[in-house]
Amino acid sequence: MNALANLFSSSSLTRQMMEVSPSAVVVANHAGTILFANENVQQWFGYARSEITGSALDGLLPEISQRDDHAHSAHAMAQTPIDMEQGGPQRVVCKDGSEMVVDVTLVPVEEQSESLILANFSRSDSGTLDGQRLESERFDAIAKMISGLAHESRNALQRAVACLDLLELDFSESDRHLELSRKIRRSLSDLLENYDEVRRFAAPITLSRTATHLAPLCHSVFDELQRKCDAWANRIEIAGDDTDDDLACVDRGKFQEVFHQILDNAFDQPHGRVNIRVSHERTTIRNRAAVRICIHNDGQPFYAEALVRAFEPFYTTKQHGTGLGLSISRRIVEAHGGQILARNPDAGGAEIEFVVPRDVPQLDQAQRAAMAFPVAD
Template identity: 40%
Template sequence: MMTKTKKQLLDNAPLVRRFLQSSPLASAVIDVNGTILFANNKLTDLLGYSSEELLGKSSAALFPNLAKCLRRAHSARGASQSEWEPQQHEQEVVLKSKNNQNLSLKLTLQPISGTVTSPCLAHFAHADTPRLDPNLLQSERLAAIAQMASGLAHESRNALQRAIACLDLLELDLKNDPEQMNLSQGIRNSLADLMGNYEEVRRYAEPITLRPQRVRLLHLCQIAFDEIAVRHEYFPHQLRFSCESEHADVAHVDREKMKLVCHHLIENAIDACEDIAEIDVHCERIMRRHDDAVQLTFHDHGHGFAAETLPLVFDPFYTTKQHGTGLGLAICRRIVEAHRGEIEATNHDDGGGMIYVTITADGNALSSPSQANKSET
């Protein structure tokens, strides 16, 4: 039976291939049974096989110990903390090339999602290659995603513009037919959503440059809420604030990026409620081990998070909704971590989901423009 993650990979094969081809390492995607789903040109060149000879084949012929490596990667995931983070597992292996030459390589396996049946992303490097810093690997990974998304957005924009131009001409003949005009508007909205999805992937992967300034965080939440409201004809939802003291919500942050965090969290809270959303946002100062911090708590009073989804809510592309890319909370996490903060999700004892956003209150820590996950694309 095909797993959900494997099906998503196969459904998005062009995206996966583009991503793997941009990797600086010989790379492949291998399912839990050891079947090679994708392989980039660097791996086929290294082993002497063509793509057709590798795809869909068992990797056991290349190196017999792969099954053990996959089990070790997934068992380590199962024993890790409840909030899943991609764990890399590196070891030396011997691969057999097409001409029967033994190649000593470093294998790095990383499960793609937090499930025990998830396919793994496999990177191969020569055994004498120095180990790369994990932050550098993450930076290069994000750069590759950004490059891929930007390329797809650029290539798709022309096609979308042609489609919209055709709709414009078609609507000239349909202007006296309201029912057909509604269908045409639905097509137009879907094309806009498609372009928006490409842009959201690009925003997720692009380097984060911070320009901190003094901001009232609760005021920022209100602005984000108002911007969401003006996009809807009917908007009965309520945002309620509480603050432990008059200036507890003052922090030095990048205003636009933190407003984007508030925007995503408020939209998620609204989606989590059946009808009218009542969202409580509380702010207080807390002491962390190393500094004074500001903590924002968003409580939506909705249906809460399912137990099995809590470890996955901040994973890129994970979503339980019928719309969107599943990148909203992943973008929030990147922005919050760039502010030397943490973000976590849980359920309230009385019902509803809760998101905690904790960032440093030290203005000097972010006093000059800084860049998270610097990369060149």
């Protein structure tokens, strides 16, 4: 029995090791002809030993013969001294004509006078990753389309509002027509707000971070919403000592939007007045120092479905709006490396909690004072 036959005999230690390998293993000669395949080749790809033995390795791995770099071809590998393993994610053609993506390692082996190629196939996540990348590319395309539509539709709505301005000059003596015009204006205004929200959702998030006290920022957004909604009966309480527990390095403008979305939802109560309590404390997230902010309102709790889907794009329980507010908030928080969740506390009402890394540099007393009490322009 020659050396090559001995290598693949049933008693050979090398063969036994290849047979028990958790991977699919193929051995080819210098010309790329397959000499041996273990049982996993049949289980994974559907080929019996008799079918694959004697066939060409590049028939199993079509990308090998398609590469411009011939140093990766089976024949060239056998003829060229190579110190490192070669390979990577590859398409394998299965017996039924389908394709499977696996990680392939091609190793040149010198067996006495015979040059061989060992091809080791292992399960690959590349197929999953390719699917995730494709899904991401589709989302990006949809986002660009939505952003473009929102921009163009916003321009059209603004032109419609300008036309209403002119029409109202002609309707100055007709109360009925003026009232209809005001209703149209309010509807157009709602549409403009919806398009702006869709545009913000579709736009990429870029951050400009500054050290920010989050509790006062939330309070200032609350005051703005009171003026906008004429909701002076609502009350807010900031719980916690006047310390740096709420200090984090975040994009101030982006977190204004987060607080706006959360508080706007809290304001939308069927029974009018709502009491809001904002608490803050230090915590950690993924072994990093962080800030936890809890915003509780004593209004209606979340519906059971809403607790699961609150941050899902376009999900809403309201008769108006796009259902993107909390989804935008989640994107902003996660862009900062944080997490956000909704819950119904035992005390009643509803609560939104988010945690963001602090990432705060060392600041002197004057800088801290400037953050807590920003100077008006």
